[in-house]
Amino acid sequence: MAMTGVLRPGLIQLRVMDLEAALTHYVDRIGLNEVGRDDEGRVFLKGWDEFDHHSFVLREADTAGLDFFAFKVDTDDSLAIFRKRIEAWGLAVDDVPAGEHPGVGPRIGFTIPSGHRIELYSQIEMAEKHPVIRNPDVWDVEPHGMRAIRFDHGLLYGPNIDQVLKFFEEVLDFSCAERVDDGDGPLAIWLTVSNKAHDIAFVRYPEENKFHHVAFLLETWNDVGHAADIMTRYDISIDVGPTRHGITRGQTIYFFDPSGNRNEVYAGGYAYYPDNPTRHWDPEQLGKGIFYYERKLNDAFLSVVT
Numbered sequence: 001m002a003m004t005g006v007l008r009p010g011l012i013q014l015r016v017m018d019l020e021a022a023l024t025h026y027v028d029r030i031g032l033n034e035v036g037r038d039d040e041g042r043v044f045l046k047g048w049d050e051f052d053h054h055s056f057v058l059r060e061a062d063t064a065g066l067d068f069f070a071f072k073v074d075t076d077d078s079l080a081i082f083r084k085r086i087e088a089w090g091l092a093v094d095d096v097p098a099g100e101h102p103g104v105g106p107r108i109g110f111t112i113p114s115g116h117r118i119e120l121y122s123q124i125e126m127a128e129k130h131p132v133i134r135n136p137d138v139w140d141v142e143p144h145g146m147r148a149i150r151f152d153h154g155l156l157y158g159p160n161i162d163q164v165l166k167f168f169e170e171v172l173d174f175s176c177a178e179r180v181d182d183g184d185g186p187l188a189i190w191l192t193v194s195n196k197a198h199d200i201a202f203v204r205y206p207e208e209n210k211f212h213h214v215a216f217l218l219e220t221w222n223d224v225g226h227a228a229d230i231m232t233r234y235d236i237s238i239d240v241g242p243t244r245h246g247i248t249r250g251q252t253i254y255f256f257d258p259s260g261n262r263n264e265v266y267a268g269g270y271a272y273y274p275d276n277p278t279r280h281w282d283p284e285q286l287g288k289g290i291f292y293y294e295r296k297l298n299d300a301f302l303s304v305v306t
Contacts, residue, residue: 047148
């Protein structure tokens with residue numbers, strides 16, 4: 001599949017209330033690698049199989065939650081085209097200068113109808129310790145902890161999901177792989193700009209700019225089980241799992257960092273292509289869609305957000 005324009009999720013920045021506790025969680029337990037810190041105290045991390053300088057950023061703050069979710073685009077020309085399309089759609093666009101994140105070029109940012117800040121960028125340096133390019137072994141930096149491969153996707157909660165869907169489809173060229181509709185329109189949408197089952201998802205919620213979870217890719221179902229062993233060994237708060245999704249078909253565990261931000265480790269999922277139809281779920285089947293084995297939703301999954 002030819003991929004142009006928006007390529008993939010690239011960066012996510014989260015707020016945490018205890019940076020050192022968060023680093024123990026994300027580095028020692030999940031298995032991300034620290035690549036640097038800046039004068040503002042932010043810490044920059046990446047998975048063992050990511051080429052980019054970093055993909056995951058922690059910022060200490062008084063409240064937990066999401067600062068922004070950013071997508072990598074293919075060229076500077078595409079970035080300029082998307083700016084015009086976003087402004088023509090009616091959203092204000094601001095500029096983040098090159099170097100505001102180490103190794104990252106200029107970014108543009110905007111607030112979508114759900115209240116979340118989304119950013120786009122085209123330039124990022126390669127990590128000093130990146131996957132080997134010539135005669136590569138399976139890994140160069142030995143995986144540890146839960147062995148997180150990469151930052152994979154996120155789920156955001158907020159209002160105006162019908163407008164969010166239109167924006168991502170009409171402006172950023174995403175496809176809706178799966179959706180749930182009720183009498184008021186889309187209740188939940190799973191959006192992809194690649195051949196993954198989803199790159200970002202949204203659930204309708206009355207409050208703006210709420211963060212549900214960030215997901216890290218693991219290699220196999222056995223790795224999901226290994227992650228569960230780590231969570232039990234270190235008394236990490238688990239929301240649900242190990243289990244499987246009906247929607248996306250991925251194998252999963254949901255759990256919390258020390259600040260209350262929800263995480264997911266995720267393996268599997270189907271391949272998506274642009275000519276695939278959108279899969280539809282009835283609201284009364286949503287429990288099975290989210291948690292395929294349990295066939296029901298728990299209260300925390302629906303209500304706990306940061």
